[in-house]
Amino acid sequence: MKIKLLALIFLITTSNSIASDFKYVAVTDTVATVPKDTTNTDSMMMYWTEKNTFGVNMSEVAFVNWNSGGNNSISALFYANFERNFKRDHTLWKNSASLRYGINAQEGREVRKTEDEIRVKSSFGYRQDSTSNWYYSGRFSFNTQFSNGYKYPDTEKAISKFMAPGYTFLGAGTEFSHPEDDLTIYLSPITFKSTFVLDQRLADEGMFGVTPAVKDELGNIIEEGENLRTEFGFLVTSDFSKEVFDNVNFNNQLSLYSDYLNKFGNVDVDWQMNLNMKVNDFIKANVGSHIRYDDDVKFKEDTDGDGTLETSGPRVQLKQMLGVGVVYEF
Template identity: 55%
Template sequence: MRYIFIMCFMCCVQSIMAQPETEVKVVDTILWKQKNKIGVDLNEVTFVNWNAGGANSISALLAINSSLRYKKNNLIWFNEIRTRYGVNKQESQKLRKTEDELELISTIGFRKDTITNWYYSGRFNFKTQYSNGYNYPDRDNSISRFMAPGYLFVGGGVEYGKNIEKLSFYMSPLTFKSTFVLDNELADKGSFGVDPATYDALGNKIKDGETIRTEMGILVTNSYETEVLENIYIKNRISLYTDYLNSFGNIDLDWEIMFDFKVNDFVKATLGSHLRYDNDIKIVEETEVEDEYVERGATVQWKQLLGIGVVVDF
C-alpha cells in the first residue's frame, strides 16, 4: 500500500511539473490567432394612450470587432479593426446618427527572451468616421465628415504585457500624430485644430485653411480586460497624449470603459462610458443672432452607452 501511494504521489508530481511545459509548447505552435465579433443592440419604446406622454422611438447599434494575432518565440504582431455605427428614429423626427466610429490598430513587439514581459514595440493607430455629423436639429451645416477629422498615430516605444491580450501598458516618447480635415469648409473654419483660412479686410479668402496638422509628442496607453464577477466582464482603454512643441503638458485624453453582462452565448447587455478631451477641438455655439456662432473653447466630451443585444463570435 505504501509503495502504491508513493508511486501515485510521484506520478502526480511529474504531471504537475510537466504541465507548464505542455502549455507553453501548445501556445508556441499557434502562429496565427483570429477573433471576430459582431453585435447588434436594439432599443424600442412604443406608447398607446399613455397619459404621461412620450414619443415612439427605435434605435439600433451595429458593432464589429476583428483581431488577428501572430506570435512566434519572442515576436508578437497584433492587428485589430473596431467599428461601430448607430442610428435613432423618433416618430416626430428624421433619422439621427448616434454612433459613428472606425479604428484600425497595429502593434508589433519584440522581447529579448521569454522571461521578460517588456517588449520593444512600434504602433500604428488610425481613427475616423463614416458619415456626416450634425449639431441636431441643424442638418444644413455638418460639423464633421469622413476624414474630417481623421487621426493617425505612428510611434515606437516599450510595452509591458504579462498576458498582453488582456493587460497592456504602452509608452512611446516619440509619437507622430496627424490630424486630417479633408473638407474645405471645415478646414477654412479651422476645425479640429488646423490653421483656418486667411481673409482680407473685405472678407475675401486669400489662403485656404490647412487640411493637415502634424504633431510630435509622448503617447501613453493602457488596456485591460477581465471577468470581475461571473458573466460580468470589464474592458478599459485609456490613451494620453501631449505634444512637445504646441502646449506641452496639455494632455489629450481618450478613455473608454465598458461592462459586458453575459446572459448566454448570444445575448448580452452593455453599459459603457467614453470620455474625451482634446485642446484642439473647440466648442462652437450659436448666438441669439441667426447664423452667427461663437467659439467657447475646448471642453470635456462624454458619451454614455446602454444597450441589450445579440453577439456572435466566430
C-alpha cells in the same frame, strides 16, 4: 496471283503492327505529379489567433393612447470587431479593427446619428527572451467616422465628416504585456500624430486644430486653410481586462498624448470603460462610458440666438452607453 495476295496480306499486317506501336507510345506518355508540401503553411498558422464579433443593440418605445404622452422611437447600434494576433518566440504582432454606427428614429423628426466610429490599430513588438514581459514596440493607429455629424436640429451644415477629422498615430517605444492579467501598457517617447481635415470648409474654419484660412477685411478667402496638422509628442496607453464576476467582464482603455512642440503638458485624453455582461452565447448587455478631451477640438454653438453657430473653446466630451443585444462571435 498468289504472290500478289501474299504481298497484300504482308502489307496489311505490317501497317497494323506499326499503328499498334504508335498507339502504345501515346498511351504510355504520362506526366509525373509532385505532392504539395504544406508543412510550413500549417506550422505558421498555429501562431495566429483570430476573433470576429458582430452585434446589434436595439431599444424601442411605442405608445398607443398613452395618457402620459410620449413619442414612438427606435434606436439601433451596429458594431463589428476583428482581431488578428501573431505570437511566436520573441515576436508579438497584434492587429484590431472596430466599426460602430448607431441611429435613432423618433416620431416627428429626422433620423439622427448616435454613434459613429472607424478605428484600426496595429502594434509590433520584439523581446530579448521568452520570459520577459517587456517588448521593444512600434505602433500605428487610425480613426475617423463614416458619415456627416451635425449640431442637431441643424442638418444643413455638417460639423464633421469622413476624414474630417481623421487621426493617425505612428510611434516607437516599449510595451509591457502580461497575458495572464490581460494588461498592456505602452510608452512611446517618439510619436507622430497627424490630424486630417479633408473637407475644405471645415479646414478654412480651422476646425480640429488645423491652420484656418487667411481672409481679407471683407471676409474673402485669400489663402485656403490647411488640411493637415502634424504633431510630435509623448504617448501613453493602457488596456486592462478582467472578469470581475461570472460572465461579467470589465475593460478599461486609456490614452494620454502631449505634444512636445505645442503646449507640452497639455494632455489629450481618450478614456473608455466598459462592463460587458453575458446572458448566454448570443445575448449580451453592455454598460460603458467614453471621455475625451482635446485642446485642438473647438465646439460650435449658437450663443446669441441668431441661428448662427459660433466657435467656442475646447470642452470635456462625455458619452454614456447602455445596451442589450444580439452578438455573434467566431
